[in-house]
Amino acid sequence: MLPRLDYQEKVDGPDHDKSIWWFLDKSLELHKAPVLEILLIKLGPGCPSDADVGKWVTKAVDRRLVELKFKLCWSTGPTRLPKSLYTCETLEELTLSHKILVDFPSSSCLPSLLTLKLFYVVYKDEASLVSFLAIDTPAVIDFFIVDFSRDSWSIENMPCLNEAYIDVWSFPDIDKSKTSISRVLSLELFMTTEELVRCSAINFSRLIKLSICPWKSDWLGPLLRLLENAPKLKDLLVNYEYAFHPVERIPLSWNQPRSIPRCMSSHLEIFEYREYGDRVEEEEFLTYILANSMCLKTATVSVRPGVLKKKELTIEKLSNIPRVSTTCQLLLK
Structure with a gap:
């Protein structure tokens, strides 16, 4: 029932092959709070390449997400997050880092967004980059x-x-x-x-x-x-x-x-x-x-x-x- 969930694992060092993905996946499956305000995730190289990280972002967006920080440093290629993230009406702070495939739709609108930070992300194509530069963020x-x-x-x-x-x-x-x-x-x-x-x-x-x-x-x-x-x-x-x-x-x-x-x-x-x-x-x-x-x-x-x-x-x-x-x-x- 917690409104804030924070999953952080080491992305380097001797224990980088041990991932908290299993715990993250199971705990979010059991999560029943009507509102999930803050979701913080940092996954390292040990995260399984077939992990469906996007489904939990979708769940968070559906629960009136206010802040998302997602750092993905797994060994596989960049992954796409759900398009609903880029039209989330309640989102105020968004931080995406590393193996995230940024795919802004042409009609991106984040009316409540106050802070946007992107670090070492990968854009899907030139059109997605253009859409990001034209994102509607009136707040x-x-x-x-x-x-x-x-x-x-x-x-x-x-x-x-x-x-x-x-x-x-x-x-x-x-x-x-x-x-x-x-x-x-x-x-x-x-x-x-x-x-x-x-x-x-x-x-x-x-x-x-x-x-x-x-x-x-x-x-x-x-x-x-x-x-x-x-x-x-x-x-x-x-x-x-x-x-x-x-x-x-x-x-x-x-x-x-x-x-x-x-x-x-x-x-x-x-x-x-x-x-x-x-x-x-x-x-x-x-x-x-x-x-x-x-x-x-x-x-x-x-x-x-x-x-x-x-x-x-x-x-x-x-x-x-x-x-x-x-x-x-x-x-x-």
Whole structure:
């Protein structure tokens, strides 16, 4: 009668050939609870190749399943889960991992889904992949995507979206995603110059927190245009920590803006620059932020390791940059 069932076995180590499948199969056969809210399954190489794992997912879906985490590491090929899983009205969290054959039907709709995680799964075909990228998930509030495939994808019908992390090489269908992404409160971007330019044209009317992680990009111009389209922004982070390439080889372009974004004159309170490189363009950008952010409370700047030899001189130079906000605390590291 338990509403939560958790079956976990080791997927490696000396006992990996011993499977809990028999116990899982028999216990679910005897399970009589009218509602099965949470089903967690992790099966290793010892799971029999003829095990019908899909039938218990079907049973869980029929019992108003809320959360499913399924990791299948058996020695046989990927297995397909029931199509009813991809139209489950009660499902809020779905995690699929390893030997799962993802076969999203064209009419996939998960109206209550809040969290979707896929790790090392296998797509049935190109059509299934396309169907997944067009999945209807109107309840999603957090969106996290890392995609280096350059495939087409979009963010559609996510009216509740509050937070988005986008780390991609390509964002071809950005026009289809404008409505959903423009409503986010928090946004973290890890993009190339081209994608940043396209994203900077979106009107972020609700955006409060923005993190930009430059990736082989001339990001200064697109960022300033994005700030013009984010009138309520309070927290801005420029983060070079994950720029796994010689940053100095990527040229930056700085053109003094003719106008000041509304967020800087009325809302921006927190500014941070991680791994500042002391290039002329970086200094001009930092000077512009400090000289025009009327409400700034804290400005934190950490120096890139490659600048450590002249760190003291750099910090001294930065400390002398004028600040228009009389309450701004400048923290230099």
